[in-house]
Amino acid sequence: xxxxxxxxxxxxxxxxxxxxxxxxxxxxxxxxxxxxxxxxxxxxxxxxxxxxxxxxxxxxxxxxxxxxxxxxxxxxxxxxxxxxxxxxxxxxxxxxxxxxxxxxxxxxxxxxxxxxxxxxxxxxxxxxxxxxxxxxxxxxxxxxxxxxxxxxxxxxxxxxxxxxxxxxxxxxxxxxxxxxxxxxxxxxxxxxxxxxxxxxxxxxxxxxxxxxxxxxxxxxxxxxxxxxxxxxxxxxxxxxxxxxxxxxxxxxxxxxxxxxxxxxxxxxxxxxxxxxxxxxxxxxxxxxxxxxxxxxxxxxxxxxxxxxxxxxxxxxxxxxxxxxxxxxxxxxxxxxxxxxxxxxxxxxxxxxxxxxxxxxxxxxxxxxxxxxxxxxxxxxxxxxxxxxxxxxxxxxxxxxxxxxxxxxxxxxxxxxx
Amino acid sequence: xxxxxxxxxxxxxxxxxxxxxxxxxxxxxxxxxxxxxxxxxxxxxxxxxxxxxxxxxxxxxxxxxxxxxxxxxxxxxxxxxxxxxxxxxxxxxxxxxxxxxxxxxxxxxxxxxxxxxxxxxxxxxxxxxxxxxxxxxxxxxxxxxxxxxxxxxxxxxxxxxxxxxxxxxxxxxxxxxxxxxxxxxxxxxxxxxxxxxxxxxxxxxxxxxxxxxxxxxxxxxxxxxxxxxxxxxxxxxxxxxxxxxxxxxxxxxxxxxxxxxxxxxxxxxxxxxxxxxxxxxxxxxxxxxxxxxxxxxxxxxxxxxxxxxxxxxxxxxxxxxxxxxxxxxxxxxxxxxxx
Numbered sequence: 106x107x108x109x110x111x112x113x114x115x116x117x118x119x120x121x122x123x124x125x126x127x128x129x130x131x132x133x134x135x136x137x138x139x140x141x142x143x144x145x146x147x148x149x150x151x152x153x154x155x156x157x158x159x160x161x162x163x164x165x166x167x168x169x170x171x172x173x174x175x176x177x178x179x180x181x182x183x184x185x186x187x188x189x190x191x192x193x194x195x196x197x198x199x200x201x202x203x204x205x206x207x208x209x210x211x212x213x214x215x216x217x218x219x220x221x222x223x224x225x226x227x228x229x230x231x232x233x234x235x236x237x238x239x240x241x242x243x244x245x246x247x248x249x250x251x252x253x254x255x256x257x258x259x260x261x262x263x264x265x266x267x268x269x270x271x272x273x274x275x276x277x278x279x280x281x282x283x284x285x286x287x288x289x290x291x292x293x294x295x296x297x298x299x300x301x302x303x304x305x306x307x308x309x310x311x312x313x314x315x316x317x318x319x320x321x322x323x324x325x326x327x328x329x330x331x332x333x334x335x336x337x338x339x340x341x342x343x344x345x346x347x348x349x350x351x352x353x354x355x356x357x358x359x360x361x362x363x364x365x366x367x368x369x370x371x372x373x374x375x376x377x378x379x380x381x382x383x384x385x386x387x388x389x390x391x392x393x394x395x396x397x398x399x400x401x402x403x404x405x406x407x408x409x410x411x412x413x414x415x416x417x418x419x420x421x422x423x424x425x426x427x428x429x430x431x432x433x434x435x436x437x438x439x440x441x442x443x444x445x446x447x448x449x450x451x452x453x454x455x456x457x458x459x460x461x462x463x464x465x466x467x468x469x470x471x472x473x474x475x476x477x478x479x480x481x482x483x484x485x486x487x488x489x490x491x492x493x494x495x496x497x498x499x500x501x502x503x504x505x506x507x508x509x510x511x512x513x514x515x516x517x518x519x520x521x522x
Numbered sequence: 523x524x525x526x527x528x529x530x531x532x533x534x535x536x537x538x539x540x541x542x543x544x545x546x547x548x549x550x551x552x553x554x555x556x557x558x559x560x561x562x563x564x565x566x567x568x569x570x571x572x573x574x575x576x577x578x579x580x581x582x583x584x585x586x587x588x589x590x591x592x593x594x595x596x597x598x599x600x601x602x603x604x605x606x607x608x609x610x611x612x613x614x615x616x617x618x619x620x621x622x623x624x625x626x627x628x629x630x631x632x633x634x635x636x637x638x639x640x641x642x643x644x645x646x647x648x649x650x651x652x653x654x655x656x657x658x659x660x661x662x663x664x665x666x667x668x669x670x671x672x673x674x675x676x677x678x679x680x681x682x683x684x685x686x687x688x689x690x691x692x693x694x695x696x697x698x699x700x701x702x703x704x705x706x707x708x709x710x711x712x713x714x715x716x717x718x719x720x721x722x723x724x725x726x727x728x729x730x731x732x733x734x735x736x737x738x739x740x741x742x743x744x745x746x747x748x749x750x751x752x753x754x755x756x757x758x759x760x761x762x763x764x765x766x767x768x769x770x771x772x773x774x775x776x777x778x779x780x781x782x783x784x785x786x787x788x789x790x791x792x793x794x795x796x797x798x799x800x801x802x803x804x805x806x807x808x809x810x811x812x813x814x815x816x817x818x819x820x821x822x823x824x825x826x827x828x829x830x831x832x833x834x835x836x837x838x839x840x841x842x843x844x845x846x847x848x849x850x851x852x853x854x855x856x857x858x859x860x861x
């Protein structure tokens with residue numbers, strides 16, 4: 106059914122269609138509308154039987170989901186930013202125990218300075234947690250990925266994080282196609298746990314494992330993710346067959362066929378990049394974009410296959426590894442081992458800084474001329490950076506950094522070039 | 523009880539088996555017994571926690587007809603019971619993290635409820651126990667525990683309180699009593715041991731949540747402990763049982779003194795044993811033979827610095843005052859009991 110709705114609400118409806126047994130809710134922007142939407146569906150009896158639990162922290166949210174999943178329930182929660190960090194210990198635990206929990210991460214920056222706007226720092230911080238990480242480009246894809254995520258999680262008995270850009274997707278009203286319950290039921294069978302707490306057949310789950318088997322347990326988690334490189338496209342193909350649209354998969358190229366320059370990106374910025382590329386293609390520039398939908402497992406072979414014909418690769422990422430540079434670009438570089446390509450890392454959109462077509466095009470022109478810095482910060486305001494460095498050079502007690510910079514920027518906080 | 527009790531076992535004030543009704547008698551070994559925590563685990567000799575957990579979980583198993591699932595916090599109980607591939611647990615058991623046993627219990631209870639509803643039942647016949655030590659309960663697991671209480675989730679939480687982080691090598695927790703030496707409250711300086719005026723009283727905090735049932739117990743009175751677990755399992759909603767479990771290793775006491783120390787903790791008034799429902803105390807275990815706190819403290823090397831020529835009489839006075847306060851607060855003395 107076509108519907109004009111908010112991204113968060115579309116996800117709430119998709120999750121409800123998956124018939125979760127237990128939902129743990131803790132508020133954090135920009136994820137709140139999702140659990141609010143689900144809470145309403147439980148409260149009014151639309152989604153039943155289902156336990157909607159208002160927990161006291163994100164750590165508890167994931168812990169309740171762990172208990173529920175281990176007892177055989179389909180468990181769901183959503184979080185973002187500080188919330189994901191606060192639950193980090195339980196995030197690793199859920200994957201270590203092999204519990205197929207599905208969690209939405211409404212991607213948001215991590216403080217300090219506190220910032221509620223979008224970037225990918227939060228889910229990137231958990232990229233090694235053993236969870237599968239799927240990134241949505243649009244609200245429709247976010248909706249579809251949740252339905253695929255439960256299927257994938259339960260097939261592998263591993264948890265899946267569906268990442269969608271906070272505000273840009275979660276709060277955007279767009280037309281989405283919401284499937285019928287019967288269609289989802291046909292696609293997603295009831296949860297059949299691989300391990301379950303059951304008095305009829307008692308098992309001990311979560312025992313201590315020493316050096317004699319720990320490596321092997323970790324390897325098996327890796328083996329599961331590697332097997333997901335096969336499951337993810339298979340499930341996406343089946344989804345396409347049933348629902349009639351492409352969503353998910355490992356990677357998706359756009360105008361990459363004869364491209365000399367390929368931009369790699371995750372999430373909603375792919376939309377802006379497509380517009381940029383269309384405009385550049387119109388002027389005869391051979392450029393394309395490769396969107397990565399499955400960040401964990403990272404599809405090394407698919408990325409290499411998509412990029413190896415190009416002359417240069419520009420990774421535009423909303424994440425930043427302080428002291429090194431790119432996060433996604435490090436993985437992309439691994440996929441390109443041995444290939445002599447020009448590689449650029451462009452850190453963009455941190456803390457919700459708008460990524461405009463104008464800036465992208467300017468940056469891409471420099472990349473194509475091979476004058477771009479290997480590590481570029483898109484639209485970085487060097488004026489206020491240098492002023493702060495100067496201040497710090499002059500006096501030790503130079504004051505709080507964020508406050509100084511805001512004073513320099515003046516009253517216009519949102520910068521759109 | 524069939525008749526008025528006139529005789530107790532010498533020195534213990536425990537009622538002799540033959541004076542009790544058959545169902546109240548202690549059975550040490552029986553093929554009928556669940557042995558939910560099977561023999562062969564790796565607890566220390568004289569471990570109060572192993573004893574308390576064995577009786578508590580067996581009682582809960584009896585009360586539920588073996589329809590029980592346990593969630594366990596990280597700690598001694600978890601480590602000594604599951605050196606995989608060996609496991610002592612004869613019931614479905616999960617260990618997730620140090621600080622989330624209560625929340626994991628909440629999740630299990632929620633799953634069971636939905637499962638029952640799907641099967642057309644009003645509620646599940648399977649019940650949930652979450653358990654942890656004092657560190658996992660009063661410190662790192664406190665947030666999750668308070669959340670579970672506040673939502674009145676259908677979980678019995680059992681805290682085995684040995685008054686410090688024993689698994690990591692005897693560090694102070696917020697349940698460590700004043701004056702006690704631990705690895706982080708060293709017996710040096712002018713005020714050796716744990717500070718006075720710090721720490722939290724979790725049974726009272728649990729009561730402040732007005733949950734259906736809060737009780738304390740010690741391993742010196744296993745009948746009382748079992749009765750409290752059985753009663754707790756007749757109730758629904760959040761329930762809390764706080765069991766004092768002496769730790770020979772951490773307390774510096776003899777392995778054979780575990781039960782004696784648990785009894786002395788109760789009979790000095792240091793550890794009040796009571797029950798409360800919906801925030802109000804409903805029953806207390808009276809002190810039969812009141813003893814000064816020294817009797818309890820002396821056999822424990824963690825308090826050795828309080829005694830001797832360089833001892834701290836002023837600290838003993840304060841510990842005694844705390845015990846006296848408990849006796850007044852809970853009315854632990856009978857009229858006829860002699861101080």
